[in-house]
Amino acid sequence: MDTKGKYTETPMSLEQFHISEDYGFILPEPLNDLPLYYKPWMDIARNMPDLISSHSLRLRIHNMPLLETHLLGTHCELRLAHLALSMMTMGYVWQEGERETVKVLPRSLSVPLCEVSQRLGLPPILIHADTVLANWRRRDPDGPFSMENLELLLTLPGGESVRGFFLVTVLVELAGVPGLKSIIDVINGIHYNDVAMVTKALDVVSQAIDSMKQAFKLMHEYVDPSIFYGIIRIYLSGWKDNPSMPDGLVYEGVQEQPMEFSGGSAAQSSILHCFDELLGVQHEGSSGAFLRRMRDYMPPSHKHFIENISSHPSLRSFVLQQADEGLTRAFDLCVARLVDFRNFHINTVTRFITIPASRAKQLRANKQGMTEDLDAIRRAPTALEERGTGGSGIITFLKTVRDETKEISISQCTNGNQVLPDRSMTEIQKAASELTTE
Incomplete structure (x- = not known):
């Protein structure tokens, strides 16, 4: 403080943590290519679906030269290299599905992947920071940030659905950016004991969470x-x-x-971790342990930002101490929107994993001829039925996280009010319950 009792220290900012004011955690304008020396990597990475479908990816990787990584000089080059090498890794491991997995990743791929990973502080496996945050470009550089104007740098088998899955998630991340910036305003508002500033910032956070849900709904339109x-x-x-x-x-x-790493997961997205830390959501037990472990799959500066939020004075305690009706309402609306988002996530996972898992069991039992789409379900991996790609028991995990979010609502604690579930979710659950598994 200065002699007049005012704070003079520099306020917290996104820039301190290498987070973009415009893009949030998304890597602004990722590179399309690496230096010519790395052409052997990019030639393979750009043709992953064809190489996998022709069962020739493993051979191409065995014949790939072992390249030095010290020529990768910038952060953007390292991120594109990590994306390319980790995509090749997933293709190499899973080329023949779950029944012909491998035990060893060849040196030509494993050595540069681990070197690049070490320089970035990331694990040597494909993660959310690769497939979403650093895997996009605009067709028209001056055009809008929309599904029509976005495309992937690198892709995997799955055609338009894999494009939709990754790019819709980019839009979800982007929709949360105003809320991310407002986290700074909340923290600084508490710092200056400014109720109006905190209330206004929380209004923006709740709007951002709702915008994320609206973007998330596109998943049902763009992904089969x-x-x-x-x-x-x-x-x-x-x-x-x-x-x-x-x-x-x-x-x-x-x-x-051998080493063990979790696959890509929505739990590796930093933005919901930020909102949890801001609001004071406490994730305990196995779900909490999983979420904390997923922070090691984030760029280190993003993880540090999340940890920094939790190091500041508690927002929830500030709201309770102020006993201001508008502030309390703004806080509870953020909680309600976050619960609503998590209900919709459960809805989506039910549609994309639980129902297809039940259908797959039926189809394998019937062993009848079927369309290509249904045959894809029948041939789906059995080891991960009803589990997330990160390895968690997905529905149980998501419901636990949702319920832990509900618990921090101030009005629920004081008035017994309940946050209503997403109406459409009950329709999906009804459909799931009607599926037989015999």
Whole structure:
């Protein structure tokens, strides 16, 4: 404080944590290509679906030269290299599905992947920071940030559905950016004991969470559940808590003992962790342990931002101490919107995993001829039925996280009010209950 009792220290900012004011956690304008020296990597990475469908990816990787990584000089180059190498890794491991997995990742892939990962502070496996945050470009650089104007840099089997899955998630991340910026205003408002500033910032946070849900709804328009369940999901699956690879994976030339890493997961998105920390949501038990572990799958500066939020004075305590009706209402609306978002997530997972899992059991039992989409469901991996790609028991996990979010509502504690579930969710659950598994 200065001599007049006012705070003079520099306020917290996104820039301190390498987070974009415009894009949030998304990497602004990722590179389309690496230096010419790395052409062997990019030639393979750009043709993943064809190489996998022709069962020739593993051979191409075995014949790939071992390239040095010190020529990767910028952060953007390292991020594109991590995306390309980790996508190749998933394709190599899962080329033949769950029944012909491998035990060793060849040196030409494992060594550069681990070197790049170490420089970035990321694990050597495909993660949310790769497939979503650093895997997009605008067709028209001056055009809008929309599904029509976005495309992937690199892709996996699954056609338009895999494009939709990753790019809709980009839009969900982008929709949350105003709320991310307002977290700074909340923290600084508490710092200055400014109730109006905190209330206004919380209004923006709640609007951002609702905008994220609206963007998330596009998943139902752009992604075919049977394609996601039967084709896409295995290429996002890791070798931790996965019965198909109980011993993990040896990274040749890096470590003789096998290593285990979780696959890509929405739990690796930093933005919901930020809202949880801001509002004071306490995730306990196995769900809390899983979420904390997923922070190790985020860029380190993003993880540090989340931790920094929790190091500041409690927002919930501030709201309770002020006993201001408008502030309390703004806080509870943020909680309600976050619960609503998580209800919709349960809805979506039910449609994209639970229902297809039941259908897959029926189809395998019937062994009848079927359309290509239904055949994809029948041939889907059995080891991960009703589990997330990160290895969690997905529905139980999501319901626990949702219920823990409900618990912090101030009005629920004081008045016994309940946050209503998403109406459409009950329709999906009804459909799931009607499926037989005999």
